Amino acid sequence: QVQLVESGGGLVQAGGSLRLSCAASGFTFGSYAMGWFRQAPGKEREFVGGFSWTGLSTYYADSVKGRFTISRDNAKITVHLQMNSLKPEDTAVYYCARKRSAVGTYYNTGSYDYWGQGTQVTVAS
Secondary structure, three states, X not given: OOEEEEEOOXXXXXXXXXXXXXXXXXOOHHHOOEEEEEEOOOOOOEEEEEEOOOOOOEEEOOOOOOOEEEEEEOXXXXXXXXXXXXXXXXXXXXXXXEEOOOOOOOOOHHHEEEEOOOXXXXXXX
């Protein structure tokens, strides 16, 4: 079955960096677009970044553009989220997700059919 397992979260000081990973299994990884979302306490889950199934197109939320970079490693069937210049407002549980089809927006949770369990990122001021 489809599985997505995130790792790499933790506690970091403001201005620091973290690299999240999402190990995928149970499906043809190279045939699907993928995305990262995050959810802070009391807030809705929001889009962070995503890339097309070809890996040629990437998309980012305005709040992370220029600081976060999403990438995929097809050989290791892994998605990464490199987060630099972290801010306290980046504190959230981060989730990776598989986009259900090639059509549709990257920005809505409804466009994704499988989710990981999440990894906590805490940025201290």
